[in-house]
Amino acid sequence: MIDFTFTEEQEMFRKAAREFAETKLAPQVAEMEKTGEVSDAVVKALGEAEMMAITIPEEYGGLGLGYTERLIALEEISRVSVATAMMLQVFALGIEPIVKFGSEELKHKYLPGLASGKRLATTAVTEATGGSDPTGIKSAYTKDGDTFIVNGRKCFITNSHLADTITILAKADDNPKAFCAFVIDKDMPGWKPTHKEHKVGMRGCNTGELSFEDLKIGPEQLLGEEGKGLRVTMAAIGDVGRGGMVGTALGLQAACIEESIKFANQRILYGKPISALQTIQNKIAEMKIDLEAGRLLGYRAAAIQDVGGRSSNEFAVAKYYTTEAAQKAAKMAVDIHGGYGCMEEYPVSRFWRDSAVLGPSAGTSDIMKVIIARWAMS
Ligand SMILES: Cc1cc2nc3c(=O)[nH]c(=O)nc-3n(C[C@H](O)[C@H](O)[C@H](O)COP(=O)(O)OP(=O)(O)OC[C@H]3O[C@@H](n4cnc5c(N)ncnc54)[C@H](O)[C@@H]3O)c2cc1C
CATH class of the missing domain: 1.20.140.10 (Butyryl-CoA Dehydrogenase, subunit A, domain 3)
Structure with a gap:
């Protein structure tokens, strides 16, 4: 049987998401458009309303809901603020590789903070030399024992100046077919946000560049297998x-x-x-x-x-x-x-x-x- 109806819980979730968007986000839209900056009040409200927690499993402090609920939330938020929906959508994009490919240790380390909005996520794949073709990226890692050392630059990264927990992709400097995905965080020296973009639209959503200079990453930060990060x-x-x-x-x-x-x-x-x-x-x-x-x-x-x-x-x-x-x-x-x-x-x-x-x-x-x-x- 194909059931085209939402459950009662999903309808209630939509109602709550709409009310959240209309009461907490709508008042901030004009200011975000004027300044082109992300509103701190919006980020705080997203955290308090558990909007970052939707697909994070309950055992790590999330709501354990599905992709359907995530779509409902994004639809309702975007109806009021496309910029905020974009910010939230990429938070989840940064979280997903940890949920799907992270070790238990990484999940316990990062997911509760991400679910509560204390940590903010993004994903950094795109570079000037690789957008549609991610194999064209130039950010590269070498190895010193078990430690990975990453150098390079990412562009067009959503939440670049906001995120403190980032899943990144880098290429082996001696093998163009080997890629690693890592999760990095604000306590690791060797990376920083640099240029901020001024976009034609979605002005209340931050987009910019990240630079990695001798960023040292321990093997415990790997997502998935070494060399198979493109898949992640x-x-x-x-x-x-x-x-x-x-x-x-x-x-x-x-x-x-x-x-x-x-x-x-x-x-x-x-x-x-x-x-x-x-x-x-x-x-x-x-x-x-x-x-x-x-x-x-x-x-x-x-x-x-x-x-x-x-x-x-x-x-x-x-x-x-x-x-x-x-x-x-x-x-x-x-x-x-x-x-x-x-x-x-x-x-x-x-x-x-x-x-x-x-x-x-x-x-x-x-x-x-x-x-x-x-x-x-x-
Ligand atoms: C607002 C915004 C937010 C973003 N956020 C993130 C983020 O958080 N993290 C991240 O990693 N990236 C992010 N991106 C980057 C985004 O994923 C890339 O811009 C996108 O993949 C396109 O890459 P490109 O810009 O390098 O364009 P290019 O790949 O250079 O494409 C140029 C043109 O060539 C066409 N083209 C390319 N390959 C083919 C093909 N095989 N067949 C036919 N046509 C082709 C494209 O369609 C396009 O018209 C963001 C981009 C924007 C605009």
């Missing part, structure tokens, strides 16, 4: 990164529809609200079709993972579909607003800028098509 980071991006972008895109689509309907009901032309115009209704219908289809794709992929399956291919389809649809929805929402859509006091102008940033994160649409074609032809 790619699994997290496939299972959690893509899904996170789906939740973020769905929330933005919902916000585009709501703001469009609100404006269209208020804007009077020819003596009646423009919501009476078929052209406007068509745009709203198109946005709604995309949102409903995207939800089916996204929640199906999450449901597969929740029963122990792998759905990185299904998430590639959902990621492609929803992030493209969110960009379309944001443009239509701006169009419905006429000239007002270009004015910053209308949220749709923010949605438009935010939608432009959805594409590359966790893999571009081109890369999603590469993955989907490989799946279709396998």
Whole structure:
């Protein structure tokens, strides 16, 4: 039997996530847009509301909930603040390799602090020489006995200046096929955040660079097997990164529809609200079709993972579909607003800028098509 309904608990969780977003996040959005900085109040609120704890197992201080609940939370948060959803989605991306590939010792060391929001996570894979092609990274490790020594630089890292617990990928300096994934933390000398980016959208989400200079990492910090780290980071991006972008895109689509309907009901032309115009209704219908289809794709992929399956291919389809649809929805929402859509006091102008940033994160649409074609032809 295929059950397309949420459980009562999941409906209650959505209600709580919506209330959290509307009461704790909404008041901070304008300030984050103005300053382009992450709001401390938002980070604190996310921790207090246990939003970082969703998929962390209960034995390590988490809520032990599933990918479905994570999607629900991201959708509700993104509906109010796309920037905050992005920040939260990458926290989880940093946590996942520890949950899936970390030793018991690493799990006990990091997960309780991450679940409570005392520690903040990210994942650092991308470099100037390797985004779509992670094998092109230049950050390299040498070995001194058991100790790994890492040098290099990462770019476009979400939460770069916020995170104190980071999963990183580095390449063996003597073997282009060997990669290691490590978890590093703020108590380890030899790494620091450097340049901060100024993005066109998601302004309340921090993105920047990290540099590693003779960063010494003990073997106990390894995630997965030595030499097989590419699998560790790619699994997290496939299972959690893509899904996170789906939740973020769905929330933005919902916000585009709501703001469009609100404006269209208020804007009077020819003596009646423009919501009476078929052209406007068509745009709203198109946005709604995309949102409903995207939800089916996204929640199906999450449901597969929740029963122990792998759905990185299904998430590639959902990621492609929803992030493209969110960009379309944001443009239509701006169009419905006429000239007002270009004015910053209308949220749709923010949605438009935010939608432009959805594409590359966790893999571009081109890369999603590469993955989907490989799946279709396998
Ligand atoms: C806001 C934001 C947050 C991010 N956060 C993180 C993070 O926290 N951690 C992290 O590690 N990375 C992060 N990234 C990096 C992101 O994963 C990369 O930007 C993305 O993978 C694309 O890599 P690139 O920017 O180097 O583009 P490139 O790989 O240089 O791509 C350039 C163009 O070539 C196309 N292309 C590349 N390969 C193919 C192919 N095989 N077939 C067809 N077309 C192709 C691409 O689609 C694109 O159009 C973030 C990026 C952004 C924008």
